[in-house]
Amino acid sequence: MFGFLINIVVGLVLSFASTLLQQAFAPKPQEQQQRTGTRGSAQIGGRVPQYFLVGTVGEAGKLEYRNAWGESNGVPNAYLTDVHSFGDLPISALSGLYINGVRQTISETGAVAQGYPVTLDGDGGTRHFWWKFFNGTQSVADSYLVSKFGGDADRAWTSDMVGIGVPYLITTALWNESLWTTFPTVLGEFQGIKLYDPRKDSTAGGSGSQRWDTPSTWAFSDNNMVIIYNIERGIYYNGAHVWGGKKTAAEMPYEAWAAAMDACDENVALDAGGTEKRFRAGRRINLNERPGEVIRELLIGCNGRITHCADGTVYPLVGVPAEADGAFTDADVLATNALGTIPFPNLDEVINGATATYREPLQAWEDKETAPYLRSDLEAQDDGRQQIEGLDLGTTFSGTQAQRIIKAVIEEGRRFRTHVVALPPEYAQFRPLQVLAWTSDRFDYSAKLFLVTARTVEPFGNVILGLQEIDSADHDWDPETDEQPLSFAPVVTNRPAPQEVSGFSVAPAIAPDNEGNGRRPAIDVFWASTSVTVDVRAVRITIRLAETGVIVWEGEAPRPELGEARITQALLPNENYEVQIQYMPYSGRVTVESSWLAVTTPNIKLGALDIDISFAEIAAEIIPELKWLSINLKDALDNFERFGSLLSEQDLANYDDKLALRRELAVTADGLTASFNEIIEVAIGPGGAITQKLEVLYAAMGGSEAQVLVRYAAETTPVGVTARWGLQVSTDDGATFGAAAFLVQVRDGESEIVLGADRTVVSNADGTEVYAMFNEDGLMVRDITAALIQSISGSSFWNLDTGAFRVSTS
Secondary structure, eight states: OHHHHHHHHHHHHHHSOOSHHHHHHSOOOHHHHHHOSOOSSOBOSSOOOOEEEEEEEEEOOEEEEEEEEEEETTEEEEEEEEEEEOOSSOOSEEEEEEETTEEEOOOSOSOBTTBEEOOOTTSTTSOOEEEEEEOSOOOSOOHHHHHHHTTOSSSOOOTTOOOTTOOEEEEEEEOOTTTOSSSOOEEEEEEOSOBOOGGGBTTTTSOSBOBTTBGGGOBOOOOHHHHHHHHHHOEEETTEEEESOOOOGGGSOHHHHHHHHHHHHOEEEOTTSSEEESOOOEEEEETTSOHHHHHHHHHHTTTEEEEEOTTSOEEEEESOOSSOSEEEEGGGOSOOSGGGEEOOOOGGGOOOEEEEEEEEGGGTTEEEEOOOEEOHHHHHHTTTOOOEEEEEOTTOOOHHHHHHHHHHHHHHHTOOOEEEEEEOGGGGGOOTTOEEEEEETTTTEEEEEEEEEEEEEOTTSOEEEEEEEOOGGGGOOOHHHHOOOOOOOOOOOOOOOOBOOOSOEEEEEEEEOTTSOEEEEEEEEEOOGGGGSSSOOEEEEEEEETTTOOEEEEEEESOGGGOEEEEOTTOOTTOEEEEEEEEEOSSSOOBOOOOOEEEEOOOOOOOGGGSSOOHHHHHHHHHHHHHHHTOOHHHHHHHHHHHSSSSOTTTGGGOSEEEEEEEEEEEEETTEEEEEEEEEEEEEETTEEEEEEEEEEEEEETTEEEEEEEEEEEEEETTEEEEEEEEEEEEEOSSOEEEEEEEEEEETTEEEEEEEOSOEEEEOTTSSOEEEEEETTEEEESOOOOSEEEOTTSSSEEETTTOOEEOOOO
16 A cells, blocks of 8 residues: 555656646647747737736737828828727736837827827827827727717718726827838737735735735735735735636635745846846736646746645646755655665756846847857756756746746756655645655765655655755845846847938030030939939939028939939029039938039020020110201201291190290302301100200212201100210212211110211220221120130030130031
């Protein structure tokens, strides 16, 4: 009978996860493998199991509703509103928000109808995202959703959509091509359901106002053992049991549980300074999961163990104690043979290193491997083999905590000594997870500590214990030597680097007409065509005055693939400008403006082709003016004799009051005539006021005549004001008439000088040097001092300062 019981305990010890290593690497049920972990993307559809959140956890939730509305800068449906739910039990709080994988700073300030604004990197100071969170205790539907979508014909959000007991998050995103390339993804960091902590209950042995029967007194906790305690006692909502066990307070001994909870809350120093709690946890728990498997994950995450005793009591242990609860020697062992000794494992079963995957908040709660725990001394003991296992810490969200876990797992896993011993009835007081010190000559033990992993009592009162070698040093932690750096960078929005312009240059240019005539100053702008082959729809060009910085022109070159553009608008000749360009993408990515490059436009001014008048037109205007000057003397004197005025017959009626003065001197004999005539006349009337004077020197012989005529006129009329003075000299030998005239006049403020002659000569005072001459062939100039000589069209030119020239036949 005694040997049979020992064999039973041996079997229990071999099958029971007596070490942290055995517990950590025990296979998970297939269904458990599929359910654990943080979800990085929201679930959609109705086939999502009910769940709730415990501890600190990142969760994408389930997309319950999506709708678009509003307009912004001409873009319809510019606002996208999503509603995500996060389980089926009220939780404590939303503690963090990740948008497209990047953690954002959130605060409950600046609220508008759609919620609290979030400042996004690259939003330019204009808000493009808002959030509003309900923790599951809400009793009415959200007013924003009801007012915005209550009347939606297809997907109305009505006033009965309260979501009782359901935590949910409303997010609204404003479209912006530089911020969003697709619908924004959202992940929340939450403080899970409120939990009961017996250490904060004065009636349970602790200190505080929490009471098991009053859930409103409970508080958030991410302590592994507090979470396990609540699972053992049961998860309730409004008094109804939802999930977990139904243990009573009496079955959960306060002292043992408080000690385990305190061990999790112990502050551990970090190598970079500061501290963190030794063990914290968080998890999404589906209601179709087995509580025992969830508890196992939470135990792995805190180097913890738990035992369910035959009397219904449940005891936990975090780490291992440094002191024993009792002691025995070989003399106390009832069976002296080796039947209770369990052999060391095979070499292939030994693990001497480990890696661990945990959930990293700085990487949007994605799985991250912490630094591996490797021991070269253990590898040497294992015949030089490196035998590593990977551990999935699904409830852990600290890389340094993960390192502490795998260190203790590996080091305790090297404690190979395991025994089953039979002891007298007085040792029946010891239960699993207590520690006994064994002094043995047979095994050379001196108060060696063993953890009780199994116990059974035979009918006569003797007790059979399963023992596992332990050492509290396995759980020691020195941050300076044990902590390894976490090799990752926080998740950020990696937008493309702002694109700079390439191959940018400018040059002065002349814009020709269809005949090739240079007509306008221009600026040629160049850039590398290879730099705009992807996502560039245009090149923006800005031109400003170099001295003042005033923008004179800005526009876009719509064909960037050409690599160049010519600008002719708003440019002055011989002016200093500066030019800047920037690539304009189809997408909203950022591009960089170029530096300003200087350029001076060519001195291309308006020419004859730009003036809408011809020389023939000018001649047509001048002929009547010269006719006024070349009045026939005989006709003028005859008119004066008849009417007493130089005015024409049709103009006499416009003047009521006239006075005239005439002087005349003449001599005639034998076909010869020489005379001088002077007439001065003033007149006023409805036609205005006029003063004119005529002076004529006249000489004639036979059929030849010579005449010098000077005429003056000052005239104001209802239609204009004119002042004229003209001189004409003429000869007529009966065969050839020749004349030269000089007319100076101002008509309605516009002045004009007309010089009429077959040849006009410019010379020095005594005529010994001729500088220029005008005749029917054009202009002849002796010397020219000039910077630029060019054709009227500008197609041909000679720059005398630079030596540049061009001869064009077009």
